[in-house]
Amino acid sequence: MRRSLSLYGLTFSLPLLVWQLLFFVFPLVFLVALSFWTVKNFAMRPDFDTVNWVTMYGRGVFWQAYGTTFAFALAAAVLTSLLAFPCSYAIAFKLSEAARRWAVFLMVIPFFTSYLVRIYSWQIFLSDAGIVNVLLGKVGLGPFPLLNTAGATMVGYLTLNFPLVVLLQLFSLVFIDRTLVEAAHNLRCGRIRTVFAVIVPSARVGLVIAALFAFILSFGDFVSPIYLGGGKATTLSILITDTTKSGQQWPRAAVIALTMIGTLLVVAFVAVRFAYKGRSK
Amino acid sequence: MSDTAQDINRNPAIDWGLKAYVILAYAFVFAPIAASFVFSFNSDRFPSIPLGHFTLDWYRAVATDPLVWEGLRNTLFVGVTVGVLATALGFGAAYTDYRYKFLGKQVYLALALLPPTIPVVILGLAMLAYLSRIGLSGNALSVIIAHVVICAPFAMAIVRLRLSQMDPDLEAAAWNLGASEWAAMRHVIIPFAKPAILGALFITMAVSFDEFAIAWFVSGLNETLPVKVLGFLQGQVSPRINAIGTFVFVTSMTLVVLAQILLTGRGAKSRPAADE
Numbered sequence: 001m002r003r004s005l006s007l008y009g010l011t012f013s014l015p016l017l018v019w020q021l022l023f024f025v026f027p028l029v030f031l032v033a034l035s036f037w038t039v040k041n042f043a044m045r046p047d048f049d050t051v052n053w054v055t056m057y058g059r060g061v062f063w064q065a066y067g068t069t070f071a072f073a074l075a076a077a078v079l080t081s082l083l084a085f086p087c088s089y090a091i092a093f094k095l096s097e098a099a100r101r102w103a104v105f106l107m108v109i110p111f112f113t114s115y116l117v118r119i120y121s122w123q124i125f126l127s128d129a130g131i132v133n134v135l136l137g138k139v140g141l142g143p144f145p146l147l148n149t150a151g152a153t154m155v156g157y158l159t160l161n162f163p164l165v166v167l168l169q170l171f172s173l174v175f176i177d178r179t180l181v182e183a184a185h186n187l188r189c190g191r192i193r194t195v196f197a198v199i200v201p202s203a204r205v206g207l208v209i210a211a212l213f214a215f216i217l218s219f220g221d222f223v224s225p226i227y228l229g230g231g232k233a234t235t236l237s238i239l240i241t242d243t244t245k246s247g248q249q250w251p252r253a254a255v256i257a258l259t260m261i262g263t264l265l266v267v268a269f270v271a272v273r274f275a276y277k278g279r280s281k
Numbered sequence: 282m283s284d285t286a287q288d289i290n291r292n293p294a295i296d297w298g299l300k301a302y303v304i305l306a307y308a309f310v311f312a313p314i315a316a317s318f319v320f321s322f323n324s325d326r327f328p329s330i331p332l333g334h335f336t337l338d339w340y341r342a343v344a345t346d347p348l349v350w351e352g353l354r355n356t357l358f359v360g361v362t363v364g365v366l367a368t369a370l371g372f373g374a375a376y377t378d379y380r381y382k383f384l385g386k387q388v389y390l391a392l393a394l395l396p397p398t399i400p401v402v403i404l405g406l407a408m409l410a411y412l413s414r415i416g417l418s419g420n421a422l423s424v425i426i427a428h429v430v431i432c433a434p435f436a437m438a439i440v441r442l443r444l445s446q447m448d449p450d451l452e453a454a455a456w457n458l459g460a461s462e463w464a465a466m467r468h469v470i471i472p473f474a475k476p477a478i479l480g481a482l483f484i485t486m487a488v489s490f491d492e493f494a495i496a497w498f499v500s501g502l503n504e505t506l507p508v509k510v511l512g513f514l515q516g517q518v519s520p521r522i523n524a525i526g527t528f529v530f531v532t533s534m535t536l537v538v539l540a541q542i543l544l545t546g547r548g549a550k551s552r553p554a555a556d557e
Binding site: 031105 | 317433529
């Protein structure tokens with residue numbers, strides 16, 4: 001099957017390579033260059049000046065946003081993983097083959113609905129006169145200010161992450177060797193203990209990767225913190241959109257973006273190391 | 282797996298509780314989708330319960346808004362172009378991965394699969410800065426360029442899965458029977474991968490239809506429909522979002538179901554040999 005690359009082979013392999021180099025790698029590399037440009041009189045000039053880095057890193061607002069974003073994303077990753085696990089576990093071990101297929105199909109549907117529309121829909125639920133408060137009012141509670149809170153932002157992150165996390169967890173759970181579970185049961189290992197001593201370690205890679213994706217998605221999302229969180233807690237993605245959309249401070253936005261990429265690389269590296277720890281032996 | 286039914290640890294109450302939890306989880310996932318559908322037909326300006334009366338006003342408002350039509354035209358034009366380009370690029374990459382081994386293949390695959398893991402705000406900013414530098418920003422073309430970058434990996438994954446089901450000797454057999462590489466591609470590989478190619482086409486179109494963040498950064502005045510929705514969300518909140526959302530949902534789901542039929546329909550047909 002292996003032959004040296006020919007005209008035939010290049011016809012199929014080159015287009016994607018060229019496209020991703022031109023329009024994926026180059027823009028990201030350009031972002032690095034851009035972060036050293038200067039802005040004078042509302043015009044960007046190619047330059048090699050660390051002023052943007054110094055300015056951004058010297059600002060309390062930036063570090064505050066960084067802390068908020070990191071804490072939000074971490075909380076979203078943990079919360080989504082914890083809430084999704086019983087669901088994935090039940091789908092993997094308690095449902096029939098046919099029901100599981102349906103469950104997977106239904107979990108895929110949200111990927112093809114507009115995230116924006118779902119967020120707007122949550123506003124209908126959470127606003128002061130919204131569905132949740134009306135229902136609470138029926139039993140004599142509330143109204144509670146639900147919208148424009150950190151809790152509402154979390155609901156948004158859950159909306160974004162939950163289907164993907166369930167699918168990824170499910171994917172690792174269905175491949176667990178059932179004989180391991182049965183062996184644990186035969187050895188009189190209790191139900192809860194089986195979950196934590198057998199199932200979770202066996203599915204660790206998938207569980208950690210799922211949490212990692214939840215972190216990445218939440219870290220970069222600007223819709224939930226603005227339209228459900230009310231923009232009260234500024235996140236890095238809000239800073240980027242504000243800095244980019246209002247004026248010519250793109251070099252500063254580039255600094256934020258590169259800081260985000262750096263953070264994500266470190267987090268991804270740590271997560272993958274943790275996921276495969278002791279695996280290769 | 283019904284064999285777990287013999288578990289000594291099986292407790293019906295816990296099983297029941299877990300199943301109830303699953304239903305609750307799906308309720309959470311589908312609540313916003315269902316609400317958007319219901320309220321798109323509801324008369325109230327500020328949607329809540331109890332429901333107002335049934336109305337098509339929001340659909341009418343959307344249908345008579347020339348800006349929405351322009352957004353729809355942009356979305357369709359972008360989506361179809363992206364679907365075709367991303368599927369072609371993704372197919373090429375999947376075939377490359379299937380057939381060749383070469384130095385730097387890991388890097389090649391990383392380039393082919395990584396883009397969807399980069400946060401869209403960052404890609405949006407990078408694309409905007411880069412494309413405006415080379416004079417390509419602020420039009421439908423820039424949205425197409427950016428969307429192909431994030432859609433091609435999906436197409437590649439779908440086609441690659443299909444190719445992995447193909448007997449690797451099949452292509453070699455065609456060569457031994459005197460077919461050129463091009464002929465083998467045309468008569469063996471492409472017919473075999475056809476359901477996945479069409480599936481990838483629909484899935485990538487659906488992804489492009491819903492993508493708003495990168496499109497918002499690079500589109501300039503040629504806004505696509507999801508960017509319009511973002512505009513509505515920023516301005517006066519209005520149930521028109523629900524009407525557009527329901528319309529986009531129905532369109533996307535039609536594409537996905539078509540893809541699903543194509544992708545699962547293959548199983549029933551001859552598995553080891555090429556279709557047709």
